[in-house]
Amino acid sequence: MFIKDYISDVYNGVTSLLKGMRKTGWYFVHPKEIITEQYPDNRATLKLADRFKGEVVMPHDENNEHTCTGCTACELACPNGTIKVVTKFETTPEGKKKKAIDALVYRLELCTMCNLCVAACPSDAIKMAPTFEHSVFDRTKLTKILNQPGSKIKEGIE
Amino acid sequence: MFSLEGLTAMIQNWLAANFNPTMILVLQCVIVILLAITLFAVLGLVLVLMERKVAAHIQIRLGPNRVGPGGMFQTVADTLKLIMKEGLTPDKADKLLFNLAPFVVMMVGMLLLAPIAFAKNFQIWDLNIGVLYISSISSLSVIGILMAGWASNNKYSLLGAMRSGAQIVSYELSAGFAVLSIIVFTGSLQITDIINSQENGWWLFKGHIPAIISFVIFIIAVTAETNRAPFDLAEAESELTAGFHTEYSGMRFALFFLAEYINIFIVCAIGATLFLGGWMPLHIGHWEGFNHLMDYIPSSVWFMGKTFFLIFLIMWFRWTFPRLRVDQLLNLEWKYLLPISLFNLLLATVIAIYGWHF
Amino acid sequence: MIQETEIIKDTTHLGDEGELVVNMGPQHPATHGVLHLVVTLNGETIKKIEPHLGYIHRSIEKMCESLTYRQFIYVTSRMDYLSSHINNLGCALLIEKGMQIEVPERAKYVRVILSELTRIASHELWLGAMAMDLGAFTPFFYAFREREMITDIMEDTCGARLTMNYIVPGGLMYDIHPDFQKKVKAFITQFKSKVTEYEDLVTNNVIFQSRTKGVGILSAEDAISYGCTGPVARASGVSCDIRKLFPYEVYDKVEFDEVIETAGDSFARYMVRVKEMNQSIRIIEQLIDNIPEGDFVGKTKNVLKLPKGEFYTRVETARGELGVYIVSEGGTTPHRIKFRSPGFSNLSALNHMAAGSKIGDLMATMGTLDLVIPDIDR
């Protein structure tokens, strides 16, 4: 009885090991199963999901116009103080004073990509862009001003 | 037909024609040493790359593929990096032993090269107790590992070294018994005799069940002796960080790393010699045509092919199995492998006495 | 003034005669993070394990006291980063409970599906990491291949792979991706075809079984006393699945079994998690075709103010019961917030489970506890 158990122990053990080896061996001879992505080489084909939260950007149209009213909703919504809205007062041709943004300062190094600012924005002025190659050699380069120089607010956005 | 035999004869003739006997001996030694060191370097580069590629393909990855075509020069780059790194010696370490240990481990590998027949009549030293020499020298490697573990003044290293000591000493036994069952068939300890006895078939096929069992035991035992997974308890990455070579860096670490691969090569070469006929081509009974065809393949290719097949097998183990626990490791040896190999030796002896083998 | 507590410092004492005190971590391959264990050894045998925590303590509880109820949810993703979605869900549920916000059915369905996907992803990572702790490197890559499909689904729908922040009080941040159902189904097919691989490589492997069976045994009484939850407690035969006991969202509408093993050893914990993955697949299969149409977010006020009082929610993360306890004074920020993290309680049982076993067993025990250090430290 003891001998029988002993032999069946050895047999079961060895077969279980061989099963595992068959599996790994199968993968060894099937190079098609390889899933490695050769990252810097596949930049052309690499496409991230549209919704990927990479950084906050402010879309501008062809007339260099954005839709940010400078309401600071994003600044209030941000948990980390990533966004700072600097406003100024512009005089419209009619002579009315109007609040507009001077600069929307965005500090990428503080951002956690939580999307709360985008959700809070009433005029869809900012959105998340699917970029991810953010590394720079100088930390100050991570502080960005989102509105382009000379840009102004689109007509009809209050 | 390309043959290393002709090459050695040519060098021998040239030396005999130009120098006196003492000088010939000195020059021969120099040539052998140079060849051995070159072999070490090349083997290290090739085997490390092979391991990484095998691992990668098993793990559905590509493996090194940046340096050179297909990552061919990856290990060269690694070696350069290791040479340039600073070799740190920990405070309060036993400096002498700490520095000596990697060389002891390397030296064992070098000594073991002596009796291995790389091709037909291509051998450093065909001594008449070849197998005995191998098994006695190979057990010396434990000294180097113990030295490294003790001298590092690190608790992980010490634990690793102690594990390794227990492991190598126990697995020497079953490796020895596995070898012994082939010695029983051949009746000689000389490597040349053992290879020549396999002219009409390898011992793995000729020796019936005992040869197969002892082959399996041999492979398990040498995997354990070279501290390879699933028996890599001396290093046991997830338990002891890096085991006995935790404190080593730079070139000293590289020597340990190299020694590991050299040891694998050597034990696989011994396995190939004993069980798979060394450089002897595959001969099947009386199939004259087939045997002639096989003879056409150079003997060195046969030897390397068999050795690398065994190396691949050991790598395959490593990337498939989990690691054993230290008490299970010793249980496996003393409760399973040793009784089986003792019984197997008895069986082999009976078969050899009655001449039942082919 | 408060008297500073005298801390007894005993740095010279490094174990008794014949004892070896080893610092495992904070940098150690098996602790999967910065866990520091002071292990007292006698040869290979462990006599005592003493965890030292706090290497990545960010004081999330203090941080949340200054964040509004909308803002603090994202911080909880960083606690147990492997089940960040479920953490977010726990916080959102609490706010919804406290403010009586109606959540649309569609949001509930999607939340549950994503929770279960998160659970599978977490268990896949654990499976690979645990096999790696025991020295088998290969299953890690196979497990990650399936996990990658889940993270791709997350990326499509939530916009991030690990710290999603997809849940807002009242529903979801935005609607699911049009390809969501198709991709989830593709994942289910792939997962089912690859399950046998884990069986061949890990579950049935004789070395793996001998390494885990009878190792790190935790009895049912001890599991309850130590506050263990999740797969750790269920492997000891304690029924503690919050999804079954106190169903939230749509867990009361789906059929699934609470996986319970009785052995209480590492292998039982392993089996519980592997079977749980199958149960999660079962839940997803029931829900994926029936996601109702409609809004993905309910009507909420712009500024959330939790009424004065105390609130507690419990959700089942991949590691066990996550309790969120908020004391509110009626303002926009919580007065006190406490996260009862599953890993913290599970870790406290480690000394009890591993003392007396070998160093190798510690890896099996620790591996099956499935510790995520940020979850413990918070």
Added chain:
Amino acid sequence: MTNEAIKEFITATLPSASFDETGEWLNIQIEPTQLLTLAKALREGETNMNYLFCLTCVDWKTHLTMVYHFSSTQHRNSIVVKANLDRNQPSIETLSFIWRTAEFHEREVFEMFGVQFENHPDLRKLILEDEFKGFPLRKDFEDPINMIKL
């Protein structure tokens, strides 16, 4: 077990305990000195509260409140026990002998709020470094370097 039954049971052991049922679960307010008596009764009595699932402390600026969440794996009902502590000399009996999980949670509360747990087997800092001064989760804790005010 209904809340009424638990109330009756607790009143039998501890007549001075006051109850509050406005929240999700039954709240029991007790004096810190009575904690051990109540805890033992809850654990060993018919309530069989064998699972302490949350142990924490709340700083009310005037006093500290220890909050214990108990549950029973048999009856599946939960209760909350609260005890107010003096803010200058906070001290309460440990529960780590009854529920083992309390050991770690109490150590956490000890370093975060400075509550002394009497008879605790190993009351040392668990998360913070040994030299750390102050109790971070108290409301008046200030750290000019690491705390950033937005």
